[in-house]
Amino acid sequence: MVLFQIQRCSALPTGEAWSRLTRWERHGAHMPLTRVVVTTSPPTRVGTRFAARTGVGAIGFDDPMEVVLWDPPAGGTCGLCRLEKRGSVVSGWATIEVCPRGTGCWIQWREDLRVRWLPSVFDRPVRWIAKRVFDRVLDALLRE
Template sequence: MATVVLRRDVPAPAGRVWQVATDWPRHGASVPFTHVVVTHDAGGTGTRFTGRTRLGPWTVDDPMEVVLWRPPADADTDQPGLPGRCVVEKRGRVVLGWAALDVLPLGPRRCRMVWTEDVEIAPAAWTGWAAPAVRLASRAVFGALLRRLAQDAVQEHVSSRGDGS
């Protein structure tokens, strides 16, 4: 498997970041050539969605299911709340593995997102051969995704406050 771990500190509350980062269709706006559709909204564990990536005549569906859903507990004080964790299993014919999103409150208006992606390409024998390329592509794609999600969360937090602070 090809594993990538990315971290990003965000100047917004963990709850807001969680809402933005687990808005699955929003991911399609940041992942190139990809559109994300929720196929079953269970409001957490059991939610299923598919990322469809299209490059010219080639299309790859990446169906996923949320298997763990624990939103963060925001702190109303300077003490951090409890971290949030979401784990998604990839259930496709070509792309397998899992992804985890951890949102760690660092105070009432700051948090850290940690994205861990563990990808296997079917057939499994291809994963070892393709791992370096998959890691490189994953770093670029998911790094851009985290930047975009962080920007969106900060913008939404500022907008909700109305005072720009």
């Protein structure tokens, strides 16, 4: 199990940051060798499913996810989204929380990542790599 957390302050209004971070297909544009496809019809809600396909050609794996908690920010409150990862290679969960702070917002991304067949001795390097990748994804989504 690899648990990591990323926090940011942003000058974006809470609703705009939420919108950028929950535009699932855009995540793939910032992850190496990854494409994200939403498999349910919009809008995003509990039950929305999507998959991140990471790989080159026929070599790769799918990371299917489902939104299990969807509580967008409204009226000065925080927004919280929880995803369950339901893949045969990658499992775990992720939460995205966006809270108002002054004229901008505060963001927390937490993720519990499990890679099947990978011994726990690799947890530390997987955490380091995952945190770096998601640091970049988060920053890029907020810049869009």
